[in-house]
Amino acid sequence: MVSANEKVAKKKRFVSEQKKDLISGYLYIAPFFIIFAVIGLYPALFSMFLAFQKWNGLSPMVFVGLDNFKVVLLDPLFWKAVYNTIIIGLMGTAPQLVVGIILAFLLNLSFLRFRNFFRVAIFMPYITSMVAVALIFSVLFSNHESSLANYVLSLFGLDPIKWAASEWGTKIAISIMVFWRWVGYNTIIYLAGLQSISNDLYEAATIDGANKIQQLLYITMPLLKPFIVLTVFFSTVGALQLFAEPTVFLGASAFTRDEAMTVVMYLYRDAFKLQSFGTASATAIILLLIIVVFSAINTLVTSGGLGRKKKGVNR
Known part of the structure; x- marks a missing residue:
């Protein structure tokens, strides 16, 4: 007979293996999302923010709305x-x-x-x-x-x-x-x-x-x-x-x-x-x-x- 403690230990090992597989999968795809966030997503969001600002690249930004x-x-x-x-x-x-x-x-x-x-x-x-x-x-x-x-x-x-x-x-x-x-x-x-x-x-x-x-x-x-x-x-x-x-x-x-x-x-x-x-x-x-x-x-x-x-x- 398998004791309750052994069942709990097996379940923990199974869950830990699942977490390892999940983490490793995310690590494999992480470079793409990091590069996309830095090169693609951030410039797009920043550009949308700048559309409502007056800015020459050096002086402080001034909100101008739809001007x-x-x-x-x-x-x-x-x-x-x-x-x-x-x-x-x-x-x-x-x-x-x-x-x-x-x-x-x-x-x-x-x-x-x-x-x-x-x-x-x-x-x-x-x-x-x-x-x-x-x-x-x-x-x-x-x-x-x-x-x-x-x-x-x-x-x-x-x-x-x-x-x-x-x-x-x-x-x-x-x-x-x-x-x-x-x-x-x-x-x-x-x-x-x-x-x-x-x-x-x-x-x-x-x-x-x-x-x-x-x-x-x-x-x-x-x-x-x-x-x-x-x-x-x-x-x-x-x-x-x-x-x-x-x-x-x-x-x-x-x-x-x-x-x-x-x-x-x-x-x-x-x-x-x-x-x-x-x-x-x-x-x-x-x-x-x-x-x-x-x-x-x-x-x-x-x-x-x-x-x-x-x-x-x-x-």
């Missing part, structure tokens, strides 16, 4: 930055999603030779240093008449453009830079989606008499929809946070001109050029709301959420 939001929302340059962000985002992001799907279909063809080479080549711009990208595009879209972009225009009988000095020339050049850098990223995601579709579905559809177009409409595109929603979401967020491309393309004059001033550039200018951390934090919160609204709309549209009706038969 920072009023200053930002009444500033014409802010709305110019919003306009630039949306226009450049549409011009640089929408085409890359369509072209990315087309390139993914081409790279997924079984008879295509050197497929692995083309896949690596199309992904290279994504991992290319922004310094190298800036050098390449500053040469391609130079204001000089002999630049490659102006030479191409001359082949069609068009006048040369001062790309870095004109309103739409700057927007087009930056949009092409965004397209060139990110189209390979979306292509690889679509390619992964195409390769996840089982060939058995196509074989069954072929036996049932479905042609290639019907297979594309009723098999490929519906099964590729989650990947499309994912890329649209990431592209929307990335387009609204555009900063690196216009900054490196315009160089030192990026923050003194409004042709390609984006919302993040406006935020950066307030914080680190004008030392107005309160308005910069208010801009960050406004940008967060804009991103949430645009992302929700795009996700609903691409996932078929708008206008969706449940089909059924009432009995």
Whole structure:
């Protein structure tokens, strides 16, 4: 017979082993949460706090309530930055999603030779240093008449453009830079989606008499929809946070001109050029709301959420 004391001792050992396992599990995941709290959570909370303060980084903070939001929302340059962000985002992001799907279909063809080479080549711009990208595009879209972009225009009988000095020339050049850098990223995601579709579905559809177009409409595109929603979401967020491309393309004059001033550039200018951390934090919160609204709309549209009706038969 097992005595009561032995039962209590076994129970204590069991509980202590459970606690050890629990503590060890928390220790394994603790580094991620500590780093996230220091690098991600604390700056976000502090930024929300700063949005209601007037502070230049050195003097004591002064609570101003919603004044920072009023200053930002009444500033014409802010709305110019919003306009630039949306226009450049549409011009640089929408085409890359369509072209990315087309390139993914081409790279997924079984008879295509050197497929692995083309896949690596199309992904290279994504991992290319922004310094190298800036050098390449500053040469391609130079204001000089002999630049490659102006030479191409001359082949069609068009006048040369001062790309870095004109309103739409700057927007087009930056949009092409965004397209060139990110189209390979979306292509690889679509390619992964195409390769996840089982060939058995196509074989069954072929036996049932479905042609290639019907297979594309009723098999490929519906099964590729989650990947499309994912890329649209990431592209929307990335387009609204555009900063690196216009900054490196315009160089030192990026923050003194409004042709390609984006919302993040406006935020950066307030914080680190004008030392107005309160308005910069208010801009960050406004940008967060804009991103949430645009992302929700795009996700609903691409996932078929708008206008969706449940089909059924009432009995």
